[in-house]
Amino acid sequence: MPDRPVLRVTGAGRARARRALTLVPVVLVCAFLLLPLLVVALSSFNAANNFRFPPEGLSLRWYAEVFGSAQWLDSLGYSLRVALLVVPVVVVLGTLGGYAVGAGNFPGRRALGLLFLSPMAVPGVMVGLALLYQLQRTGLVGSAQGLWLAHLVVTFPFCVRVVAVSAAALDPALPRAARSLGASPLRTFLTVTVPLMRPGIVAGAFLGAVISLGEVAVSVLVAGAGEATVPVRIYSAVQVQLEPTVAAVSTLLLLVSVATIAVLDRTIHVSRFL
Amino acid sequence: MAATRTRDLRGHVAAIVPTAFVVVAFLLPLVGLLLLSLRPTDEMNNVLPGFTGAQYAEVFGTSYLWGSVVESLWLAVRVSLTCLVLAFPLAWYLARSTSAVGKSLVFVITLSPLLTSEVVRSFGWRVVMSGEGPVNVTLQALGLIDESLPLLRSPWTVFLAVVHVLLPFAVLALSASLGAIDNRLLQASADLGAGALRTFRSVVLPLATPGIVAATVIVFSLSMGVYVTPLLVGGANQSLAGLRIQTEAMVAFDQPRAAALSFVLLAVTLAVCGLVGLLGRLAERGRRA
Secondary structure: OOOOOOOOOOOHHHHHHHHHHHHHHHHHHHHHHHHHHHHHHHHHOEOOOOOOOOOOOEOOHHHHHHHOOHHHHHHHHHHHHHHHHHHHHHHHHHHHHHHHHHHOOOOOHHHHHHHHHHHHHOOHHHHHHHHHHHHHHHOOOOOHHHHHHHHHHHHHHHHHHHHHHHHHOOOOHHHHHHHHOOOOHHHHHHHHHHHHOHHHHHHHHHHHHHHHHHOOOOHHHHOOOOOOOHHHHHHHHHHHOOOHHHHHHHHHHHHHHHHHHHHHHHHOOHHHHO | OHHHOOOOOOOHHHHHHHHHHHHHHHHHHHHHHHHHHOOOEOOOOOEOOOOOOHHHHHHHHOHHHHHHHHHHHHHHHHHHHHHHHHHHHHHHHHHHOOOHHHHHHHHHHHHHHHOOOHHHHHHHHHHHHOOOOHHHHHHHHOOOOOOOOOOOOOHHHHHHHHHHHHHHHHHHHHHHHHHOOOHHHHHHHHHOOOOHHHHHHHHHHHHOHHHHHHHHHHHHHHHHOOOHHHHHHHOOOOOOHHHHHHHHHHOOOOHHHHHHHHHHHHHHHHHHHHHHHHHHHHHHHHHHO
């Protein structure tokens, strides 16, 4: 259905005034959403040692400090390594799961959808605790494998959800045509169905990457004394004091999210997927 | 609808691997955690074999443990209601605006906190509320206060930061159901002489009930277990269940007790969510009757 202005009343002037009035809360809430993010970005360019507002002079010194620090570089590398290992696996799992939930035709499909989304509904601290207990028994606390598993569990529901929306919009005639032309079910799936679901799969990959790069609630519990990802290191640093280097690292993470949103917005109408 | 779905690789084959993954990586660890919460411990918090309800008895018998669940419940109720109110204008705009640019902009702004790490957002609130941060500086510049206010450790800041973390979920859940409202109904209501408020109360609100229920359930369940944001923004001295679970597990090393507390928290969360769903269904049925 085409979007049309609603609550239209007689008289264009009144309508315009009313529409302008309804924009006020929209702008205010948007400002509330952006405020802390903008402040982080602004304070990362602060030349002074404290968080005085407005910043006293602009400088990139905190970025230089981050890229000169072995600890932050280690964490950046570790975060990227984990994300690179998480994304391909969660994309495969999410594509299969999203297809089953979105386009499948079997009893229990709805229940399966709930099962796939359930890791999202359980508090992170509980997921972390449950995984911690299992990892302790296998001696994997603080290992990259443990963190990898934790990130898979956290990102999986998001991936399933976006692929499922793509899968539900599939035209069933296309795979049927491929089958009637003699393609095997597997070949049909790989050469017809998967390409048709590509927007959802791309969205799932980006969501998986950005969630893995930012994950902290579960990671803190399973990380042990091993290497720390960037968010886990920020988590420890912020509890001690407000270091300007944290602002610089946070701004880098923020840039990754903004780039991801831009990609999601460009490639697909991502609003349909969440 | 079901009959028109594709029958090629009928989905259940595709479901095998992800199902196995969720069962092994998520459900079994949760079952393990449930068993752990039923184990007895010695004085050193070592886990002993056997079964006992002692951990749960301790959770319900110790005021700072069950009190933390009550505290979380109170926070979650306030956060859910606030998120609903704040989410409505954005969701309405996203679902109804005719401006593609405006929609895209609002959408990106809505998503940006969601895709930004919780630590970054919490850090942002720390800076915003710090002694020389923008809030204090603005208030001082306006001459409203002389000394900077200790905003950082205040429960209000924690509340605001949690609302900020969860607001995008409410917006997305609400906008889905607001977008499904037929424009002709709003038109008809206006044509019949109803004002905007009347239309909102008698047409929009009833039709948005599924979205309101979905938004409430998501925001409520996520805020019940939140711990990173309160810890980073408000410090460790708060009695929220998520924080308490984390402390019991990581500081006191009493995992069985942490496990028991987390299942009490989960049970309360599920009960409230069930209640919200039930109320939503009753409201819809009451209207149809």
